[in-house]
Amino acid sequence: MPVPERLEQFAARHARTDPAPPTDPRVPLESAGGRNRRRVNGGPMEIWINPECSKCQSALTILDAEQADYTVRYYLEQPPTVEELNEVLAHLELEPWDIARLGEPLAGQLGLATWPREAADRDRWTAALAENPVLIQRPIITADDTASIARSPEAVHAALRRNDNDPTPSN
Template sequence: MEIWVNPECSKCQSALTMLNAGGADYTIRYYLEQPPTAEELTDVLVRLGLEPWEITRFGEPVAQNLGLASWPRNEDSRPRWIKALTENPTLIQRPIITADDGTATVARSPEAIRAIMPAPGERDR
């Protein structure tokens, strides 16, 4: 399991606390320091079942500077969105957890975190 975090984010801190309390085995990725590549982000989007604009933080100053709110949201525009997110990782919603079973979630709620954590018996395997 890998979790993409910004250490200054309260949602990220809460997710880490829950993962620790649940005994989850995970790796932390400080995605602002180690941004995902276009390939990695594309893979995560597939795992999430989401489009890049669905994980974009539109309130960030860079989003406003780029005019993201007015960008088309269609298949042809996906590469443009992915490029913007990889070049400006502050635009990516956080935390994102990718599980070993191929699933992923934007872990902004306790329910989302619990849903992706392995069951107690699975941790011991």
């Protein structure tokens, strides 16, 4: 299938139709207006994406192919809070500098590469990521008490396996 046709199909599957953004990042699509989040199969997983990112597009394609239940969060338009970032970082078992996109022009403008990477600097890093979500590595898949940076097909499949092994009953 030619690339333009695949991109059109991707855009059609993940299009946002309502211009009103939700006020609460955890509100399901049905009550949030759907602009910054899109529920697919009503699922417990959430994937933070930039729709322009090829890694995000690939991750969504895999989730769709596996008929996964997930919610899309357009995290550039609806940035995670510092608290959400801290929760995801705890699940990832990483520090904020580990998920920073240091190659972004904004990272260079802020001088992120030169910032100290010590426990005392963690809040500064987390605040910078929350204020500038373009600096957050993507895509990130979250589910209950797990999180994955899903840049490769293997990472997406691993996130699906972890979610499948969740003993929590679904409704």
